[in-house]
Amino acid sequence: MSFFKKLTDTAKSTANTLSSKSQELYTAGRLKIEQTQIEGRIKDKKTQLGDLVYQAYALGQEPGSAAAAICEEIRDLEKQVAELDQKMQEEQAQGQQVQGQQAPLSEQDLQQSAPAANCPRCGAMVEPGGKFCPGCGSQL
Ligand SMILES: [Zn+2]
Structure with a gap:
């Protein structure tokens, strides 16, 4: 060939x-x-x-x-x-x-893609996409 x-x-x-x-x-x-x-x-x-x-x-x-x-x-x-x-x-x-909220994100990704959020009850820093406040435990 x-x-x-x-x-x-x-x-x-x-x-x-x-x-x-x-x-x-x-x-x-x-x-x-x-x-x-x-x-x-x-x-x-x-x-x-x-x-x-x-x-x-x-x-x-x-x-x-x-x-x-x-x-x-x-x-x-x-x-x-x-x-x-x-x-x-x-x-x-x-x-x-x-x-996507389910995909695991690195700290750097979080800083770039999501604004910092605070718990409406106690004002603690809350992870973007988190369901419960790490400070007071209330559901978000
Ligand atoms: Zn809280």
């Missing part, structure tokens, strides 16, 4: 440029839009590839370097989609940690 073997040799050089490019995107909305665009391009590339492979088949030939080049492009695009997936998951996980 010389056609596919060629791919592994050249694909490495393009992989490095991908991470820095996707770092510019920061909101989940933009990530999703970008991902949808890339998925559209993958679809186009696969259509092109199908044409080339079928032409080669019809002529009794092996798919040529043009088909291999499209395979490389598709693989790079799919890597970008996977990277965007991961980024969106990370952002979602971070958002849940800050907003």
Whole structure:
């Protein structure tokens, strides 16, 4: 399968440029839009590839370097989609940690995300999300 073997040799050089490019995107909305665009391009590339492979088949030939080049492009695009997936998951996980009351939060998280609260009865400092006052024990 010389056609596919060629791919592994050249694909490495393009992989490095991908991470820095996707770092510019920061909101989940933009990530999703970008991902949808890339998925559209993958679809186009696969259509092109199908044409080339079928032409080669019809002529009794092996798919040529043009088909291999499209395979490389598709693989790079799919890597970008996977990277965007991961980024969106990370952002979602971070958002849940800050907003969710059940997630365990570090002291630093508490200081950044929640205002200090005081017990209405005794005025003691109460942990954000806490159900009982540590000072007087009354339910909050
Ligand atoms: Zn109290």
